[in-house]
Amino acid sequence: MRQPIDTDYVSKAFIGMTSPILGLVTSYQEQIEWHLRAGSLLVGLAVGILSLVSMVRKMRRK
Secondary structure (H helix, E strand, O other), X not given: OOXXXXXXXHHHHHHHHHHHHXXXXXXXXXXXXXXXXXXXXXXXXXXXXXXXHHHHHHHHHO
């Protein structure tokens, strides 16, 4: 027969794993934010360029 899951042990393990990750994210928060902003800018530029290409193609067909 299986032993029941010890919720106290599981919660301590979860907190033990997430604490260092949260500390790391907090310490690198500014760099992460900069990368996210630069990434969103690149995605926005790519969408704008693809929209422009699509509009030009439609105008040439007519």
